Each structure stands twice: as structure tokens, then as C-alpha cells.
Amino acid sequence: MPDPIDLGRPTEGDVLDLISDDHRRFERLLAQLRDTTQDRDAVRRAFADALIAHGEAEEELVYPVLRKKATEIGQDEVEHGHEEHAEGNQALLHVLELKGTDTQAFDDAVEKLSNLIAHHIAEEEITIISPARESVGERVRADLGAKWAARRNELIDRGCGSVDNVRRIVAEADREGLLSDD
Template identity: 75%
Template structure:
């Protein structure tokens, strides 16, 4: 359990975005995955302040993913024999897809429309798929193949970067637009790869 938490407070709810400081990076990432699930449940709940929840979710998702790609994926790729270039690239593509779906949620004016419900459903489905796949193909092998010391050192580094990004408001719609545009330029959002 992270030693301290911070959150967004509104009249109706307190939103836990987490403030991990240290720990095994695998556990910290999985804790955030469970946080994504809780925040998405709140985002679907009409009794919540869904605008505050979507802003908090955006900060956590972007901070988590950016810190993961910057710091965690490169180390796990080097240290875990069962985490290869394809796994990392696929994880980055799924982050890009999730960020693109998040942008659609952020750009909607209100939170009580069918368009909002549909956008949240798409976001939820993409995040659920990514979380399951990442835990199986990257985090599972990394737990078995990367030393506890490396995972713990990486946990502190990742947590610090994640929290710094959240504190900077990394989920702001303009920043998410910039991240999605960069992913498009890098070919991470190639529609021809979609299976539907």
C-alpha cells in the first residue's frame, strides 16, 4: 500500500489519485491499474462529479503511462528476457489508443449525454484490454526475471516521475492532444492495425 495518498476533493466525492513513494514497481503499476478500474466505475456513476473524476482519471492515466514508457519499459526490456521489443511497442501502442479514447472523453462538453456514455465505454474497454495484456505479457515476466532490488529502485523512480507529472496537470486536454498528435506522427495509432 502506498504510504500517502492525495486526491481531488469536490462537494460530492473524494477522488484518490494515489501518491506512491516507493515499492516494487510491478506492485505500484498494478495498484494504479486497480485505481483505473475504480475511477472508471466512478466515471460511469451518475451520482459522482463526473467532470472531476474525468480530470483526475486523465492525470493518473497520463502520468502513469508517460512515466512507464520513459522509465519502466526500457529497463524491463533490458532486464527481462521474456519482455521483448514487440511487447514494449505493443504496450506503447495500447497507451496511445487509450490516450486517444481519453481525449474523446475530455473534449465532450458535458457528462450526461449518450456521447459521454459511449466515449467512457470505449475508454473502459481499451483500458481493461491493455491492463490485462500488460499484466500477462510484461509485468508477470518482469516479476519473475528482474531482481527485487532493480524493481524497488525502479519503483521509487517511477513513482516520483508519475507524481511529478500528475502535479503538473499532465491530464489537461491540451497536453493530451499533444501526446495523441505525437503518437499519430510516430505511427502508434495506425488504424489499419485494428481488428474490427
Template identity: 70%
Template sequence: MTAIDLGRPVQGDVIDLILDDHRRFEALLRDLRDASSDRDAVRAAFAALHVAHAEAEEKYVYPKLRRKGAVGEHEAEHGEEEHAEGHEALLAVLELKGTDTQAFDDAVEELATAVNHHLTEEELTILNPAREEVGERVRADLGQEFAAERNRQIDDDCGSLTNVRRIVAGARREGLLDDEDDED
């Protein structure tokens, strides 16, 4: 569990709930970059939110949007790949002992790059089509499912180092992560 409030929505339009989390990610990343903040607490909160949010999207949101024709298979799979890349960058941050080192700052920068790229892309290629293609009732039902799964994950300490290691290992096995960075 985390001392930082991550919100506990129980209902709402799934798009609004996802966007609320996206703004939380941005605030937490700012705090992770701030040497005067409690970086240990912030990284624990970020880890919990990142895993809970991704798991809830992959379990409920992406499959429903695909079934409704709002997004294609490619967009959903790409979203899952970007979640895996975010988890991998998160793992690097979690595995560092100290938070006052250049290695920590560098790892946070990698995490911020991966997460900010995903937030932008998801808002443009998944959330915008969902707004236009999926009715309010479906978005509200999906919001309830997303919120319940997100909260359950957080309650189950989903952001623990052990769990993030397990998720990254699984993503590697599933081929969601390349062994080498594509950009290099």
C-alpha cells in the same frame, strides 16, 4: 490538479505500484459510468492518472525491463501502442462538454474497452515476466523512479485537455495510432 486522491507513492516494488494504479483505473472507470458521481472530477482524475502512469512506464519501466531481458521489444512497443489508444479514447471523453449524454456514455465505454484490454495484457505479458526475471532490488529502484515520474507528471497537470491533445498528436505522428480502427 484533481480533487480525487490518486495516491502519492514514493517507493515500493514497481509491479505493486503499477497494479495499485490498475485497480485505481478500474475504480475510476466504475465512477465514470455512474451517473450519480461527479463525472467531471472523475474524468479529470482519470486523465491525470492515465497520462502520468503511461509516461512513467514508457520513460522508466519498459526500457529497464527490455534491458534486463524480462520483456522483448514487441511487448514494450505494443504497450506503448495501447497507451496511445487509451490516450486517444481519453481525448474523446475529455472533449465532450456534457457528462449526462449518450455520447459521453459511449465515449466512456470506448475508453473502458481500451484500458481494460491493456491492463489485462500488461499484467500477463509484462508484469508476470518482470516478477520472474527482475530482482527485488531492481524492482524497488524502478519503483522509486516510476513513482517520482508519476507524481511529477500529476503535479504538472499532465491530464489537461491541451496536454492529452499534444500526446495524441505525437502518437499519430510516430505511427502509434492507425487512422482507421483495425477491428472495423
């Protein structure tokens, strides 16, 4: 039996470090998802749980606090973060809905997902995480880290990356106007 895929189980820490750690984990999982020698179905299920848990906990707990505490982080940055999460979730749904993992369609869908996630990570680290490091106190970041980690882990335990849940999240984002028509 192959080793289980490490999704991390943080319980505490600076929320900005925990989010950055997850970003590095996403990059590793996406590399595994592109690797045809991996169990790509297991990797996509693990990636789905990690990505959905990360984004849901971030939007629910982190963005609102950082928006209030860091004057450099405007409503535009937060809204753009929500839109990029929605686009990534939509691309993830496409990857999850594909039947096989050994097709050109799968490779193309993974490439699109990888590009969206890489763009979001870079932008979020520049426009949200970096300014928050300078203007949000360590105690607030530590308190937020414990809350974010607990919520993230709870969502993973619930199987939040299931295709049905991702469909629900994408449909909700579409109703909210977070997804473009293309």
C-alpha cells in the same frame, strides 16, 4: 465540498506492485466515470491525470529497464504497450473533449475508453508484469519503483491530464505511427 479523488501518491515500492495498484485505481475511477451519481467531470479530470502520468512514467522509465532485464519481454511486447497507451490516450482525449457528461455520446466514449483500458491492463499484466516478477531482481524493481513514483507524482502535479497536453501526446503518437486510421 466532495472528497478529493484519491490518485495515490506512492513514493516507493516494487514498481510492478505500484503499476498494478494504479491498474486497480483505473478500474475504480472508470466505474465512477460510468456512475451518473458521481461528479463525472471531476472524475474524468482525475482519471486523465492518473492515466497520463502512469503511462508517461512507464514508457520513459519502466519499459526500457524491463526490456533489458527480462529476456521474456521482447521488443514486440514493449511496442505493443506503446501502441495501446496511444490508443487509450486517444480515447481519453475524446472523453475530455466532450462538453457534457450526461449524454449518450459521453457514455459511449467512456465505454470505449473502459474497454481499451481493461484490455491493456490484462495484456500488460500477462505479457510484461508477470514475466518481470520472475526475472527482474527485487532491488532493481524497488529502485525503479521510487523513480517511477517520483516521475508519476511530478506529472500529476503538473496537470499532465489537461486536454491540451493529452492533445499534444496523441498528436505525437499519431506522428510516430502508433495510431491506426480507424
